[in-house]
Amino acid sequence: MIEYLVANMWQLWAVLAVLGLILELTSGDFFIMCLAIGAAGSAITAPFANIYWQLGVFTVVSLFCLWQLRPFALRYLKGKAPKRVSNADALIGRKGRVTETIQEKGSGYVAIDGDRWKAVASDDSEIPVGTRVTVIGRESTILTVQLDS
Numbered sequence: 001m002i003e004y005l006v007a008n009m010w011q012l013w014a015v016l017a018v019l020g021l022i023l024e025l026t027s028g029d030f031f032i033m034c035l036a037i038g039a040a041g042s043a044i045t046a047p048f049a050n051i052y053w054q055l056g057v058f059t060v061v062s063l064f065c066l067w068q069l070r071p072f073a074l075r076y077l078k079g080k081a082p083k084r085v086s087n088a089d090a091l092i093g094r095k096g097r098v099t100e101t102i103q104e105k106g107s108g109y110v111a112i113d114g115d116r117w118k119a120v121a122s123d124d125s126e127i128p129v130g131t132r133v134t135v136i137g138r139e140s141t142i143l144t145v146q147l148d149s
Contacts, residue, residue, distance in 0.1 A: 009054060013043035030070045037069070038062030091117070091135050095148055102127040102145070110135075110145055119143040 005012065020036025041061035042054045049057070094112050102108030102119055104126040110119040110133060121127050122136055122144050132148035 006051070009051065010043045010046035013039045013046055013054070013058075017043060030073045031066070033073075034065035034070055035062050037065050088138055088141065091143060092137065094135050096133055096135065096145070098127050098129050098131045098133060098145075101129050107142065110143060117141070117143045119145045122146045 017036045017039035020032050020039060024030070024033040024036065038058040038061040042058040045057045046054050091112060096110040096112035096117075098108060098119075099111045099116060100109040102110075102121050104121075105124045107118055107120045108127065109116050111117075112135070118141065119133070119135075120142060123146070127133060127145070127147065133145040134148050135143050136146050137144035
């Protein structure tokens with residue numbers, strides 16, 4: 001069994017390269033892709049070299065990729081994309097409707113896209129049910145809203 005693996009190391013390197021590329025699809029940070037390219041380089045040299053040369057090729061190609069290819073790929077593919085906000089931060093600037101009166105210097109509830117959020121008024125005033133409001137901030141899961149202009 002060991003003799004077979006040693007004689008066919010290129011298959012192991014090829015499998016590692018394919019698995020690395022598949023894993024890269026889940027992360028998107030181009031780190032695993034560099035390791036997969038190093039494994040592909042080792043798969044090419046495996047029929048002609050011993051395991052130490054294969055590991056050397058893997059190391060050199062992977063490091064070269066990390067040093068040269070990864071920064072280029074990140075800059076080219078992600079460089080000009082605006083920073084996307086997510087989760088509760090994505091609510092800032094959204095408009096909603098008051099579903100439970102926001103009490104003066106108290107709280108109430110606002111519906112945004114079918115979800116109810118606890119909210120307070122930015123000027124501590126009372127906002128009645130049905131009023132359209134805009135989210136201007138948040139503290140934990142409590143939104144700060146103002147009357148829609």
